[in-house]
Amino acid sequence: MSVKKILCVVGTRPEAIKMAPVILALKKERWVDVRVVATAQHRHLLDQILVYFGIEPDIDLDIMRPSQTLASLTAQLLLDLDAVLLTEQPDAVLVQGDTTSAMACALACFYRRVPVGHIEAGLRTWDTHHPFPEEANRVITGKLARWHFASTQSARQNLLREGVSSADIFVTGNTVIDALLATAAREIAPDPDRDPSKRLVLVTAHRREHFGEPFRNICLALRTLAENNPEVQFLYPVHPNPNIKDVAQACLAGLSNFTLCAPLDYAAFIAAMNVAYFILTDSGGIQEEAPALGKPVLVMRDETERPEAVEQGSVKLVGVEAESIVKEAQRLLDDEPAYRLMARGVSPYGDGQAAGRIVTVLREHFS
Secondary structure, eight states: OOOEEEEEEEOSHHHHHHHHHHHHHHHTOTTEEEEEEEOOSSHHHHHHHHHHTTOOOSEEOOOOOTTOOHHHHHHHHHHHHHHHHHHHOOSEEEEETTOHHHHHHHHHHHHHTOOEEEEEETOOOSOTTSSTTHHHHHHHHHHHOSEEEESSHHHHHHHHHTTOOGGGEEEOOOHHHHHHHHHHTSOOOOOTTSOTTSOEEEEEOOOGGGTTHHHHHHHHHHHHHHHHOTTSEEEEEOOSOHHHHHHHHHHHTTOTTEEEESOOOHHHHHHHHHHOSEEEEOOSHHHHHHHHTTOOEEEOSSOOSOHHHHHHTSEEEOOSOHHHHHHHHHHHHHOHHHHHHHOOOOOSSOOSOHHHHHHHHHHHHHO
């Protein structure tokens, strides 16, 4: 088999985490020339992950600009990625998830008739405004993809519902579990500032559709929980976007048991998840990672494209109203049987072998 060139495109921290196992697995294959393209949609957060996994981009678009709009980001991505495709002439391109980088790359590949593999395909809420713009991004990417690497049977059913041929769908598990298990197996130094005798609640909240009043409600709920539970520690690595950072600082700074910090590097964040009592989040990826570590997750959203962990009971949707968030979080702090029901350590998202399955599909196709 002749050597095939495959481009792996990453733009954000979650993309890099989930693409890293695939990049590393492909680099072990003699039949493929792997080229990593960093759009740098999120510059600093992306760089942390690439350094952690020992991946150096072959092409860096350095696309991030202060206060960039989705329209300007998309336009620039299309132009720059089209130039990359023209120069590189790849046999295939891999994208991950539901970012603007993934969507724009799929569209650029469509225009150049380059086949696209979509990793973590088939997630759906069926509401294009929630999450925004991720739901539209992944639907568009899915319409243009050649290979659909779905994490679960539920995601496969979503794709079939949209008319994707079953022959083009491959249920692989989620590569985030590959990355998680590899990281959890490493020796990670404990946080010297944490009191191990106190329970820790880990918080992440950054979604674009929560900017404004919804995020202020989330912060109000967090403040109430911290004030009502002085014996509990709260840790919130804050996203640098001013719509998040400025509001969080104004509402939560100064609470003695509430730590606001810069985003943690990947290994430190996994370590924080591993010692957390439970997690409050509006993130998608944490809904996949935390159940594998036996950590209950309260999702501050009204819907999720990851229903599997909700169905098994380790994840619960609590919305963005302060009263609901406080009620459900306090329940986990006060009701040990209810806590134990959610802290079962069962993951519906994979066994840590997803990257190998993706490589096998591509190898068989090109052979």
